Amino acid sequence: MYQMPAEMRACIEDCLRCHSTCLGMAMTHCLEQGGKHVEPQHFRLMLACAEMCQTAANFMLIGTPHHRTTCGACAQICEDCAKSCEAVGGMQECVEACRRCAESCRRMAA
Template sequence: MNRIDPKVQECIDRCLACYSACLSTAMGHCLETGGKHTEPAHFRLMMACAEICRTAAHFMLVGTRHHRHVCAECAEICAECATDCERIGEMQDCVEACRRCAESCRLMAA
């Protein structure tokens, strides 16, 4: 079995943690709280963030060199999602997961 580089594994783990945080926060906290938490632009951003994180993890697990492109986009979307979740408030777990993922994905994209 091929061993995954520790930095790649860390990024995979952070991507999957961000996927989980964004999806569970959106489906639980945001839908239940309503108001600004369910503004269409914000909610779509959270869903896009969750999906790009899942996709980035998938590309790294597959071992394709194209993961760099996906990770670059993932870093950008995660940073935007962190900023927007912080703006709305009450989603610190999501903000932190997005920031950690963005940081790792930037390294993978370089």
């Protein structure tokens, strides 16, 4: 039976947490706040980040070596999302989840 490395398990958890945080904040906090929170570039980036995090987690769960590619892309998108959320303001939970996921994914992509 395949024994998944602890670092990969941790990255999957970080990805799923980031997916949940970005999607949840986009659909509640951002929609309710309006204004710069729902500007197309920011809002799309949050949804793209949520999707990429879920995809990266799925690739690691599947056990394909292609997870390095998805994790590399995920790290970049999470970093972009963290910067955007920081610029918008009032989204520290999202900023922290994105940064933690980006760091974890960078290690998995290496």
